[in-house]
Amino acid sequence: MTGVSEEGKTSVSLDLLKTKMAEFAKERDWDQFHSPRNLLLALVGEVGELSEIFQWKGEVPKGLPDWKEEEKVHLGEELSDVLLYLVRLSDICGIDLGKAALRKVELNAIKYPVGICKGSSKKYNNSNNGTEN
Numbered sequence: 001m002t003g004v005s006e007e008g009k010t011s012v013s014l015d016l017l018k019t020k021m022a023e024f025a026k027e028r029d030w031d032q033f034h035s036p037r038n039l040l041l042a043l044v045g046e047v048g049e050l051s052e053i054f055q056w057k058g059e060v061p062k063g064l065p066d067w068k069e070e071e072k073v074h075l076g077e078e079l080s081d082v083l084l085y086l087v088r089l090s091d092i093c094g095i096d097l098g099k100a101a102l103r104k105v106e107l108n109a110i111k112y113p114v115g116i117c118k119g120s121s122k123k124y125n126n127s128n129n130g131t132e133n
């Protein structure tokens with residue numbers, strides 16, 4: 001279920017990750033542990049591990065040009081743990097994550113019209129139908 005993107009690179013689908021996680025759990029008889037609450041706590045734990053990588057470093061430049069290869073590998077692992085638990089949590093809750101995320105992107109575009117928001121990171125404000133800090 002991998003696909004080829006417009007740039008010709010192989011892309012990995014959320015469906016493939018969902019299937020892999022379901023197989024991983026089934027083979028180990030771990031469905032019993034993959035409850036919504038357990039998965040949410042595991043997800044939050046992995047977000048903590050991801051945060052530790054950046055902790056005390058101050059701001060870092062995009063692309064992480066000064067990071068060693070092994071640091072980037074570690075970052076990829078922690079990002080993956082977060083993604084995999086998120087995909088699994090969504091599956092166990094019966095949410096089509098890809099569809100929900102696409103819908104949210106569309107809602108975001110309506111909430112933050114280019115004409116009002118371009119160049120400004122201010123948050124949407126319900127009271128004046130505009131934006132504020």
Ligand SMILES: Nc1ccn([C@H]2C[C@H](O)[C@@H](COP(=O)(O)OP(=O)(O)OP(=O)(O)O)O2)c(=O)n1
Pocket residue numbers: 024030033049080081084085
């Ligand atoms: N009950 C479990 C335990 C693990 N995993 C999978 C999902 C994550 O991708 C990864 C998490 O494994 P660990 O709990 O061993 O966490 P780390 O890989 O981060 O290791 P550590 O916590 O030792 O740094 O394994 C899972 O699906 N269900």
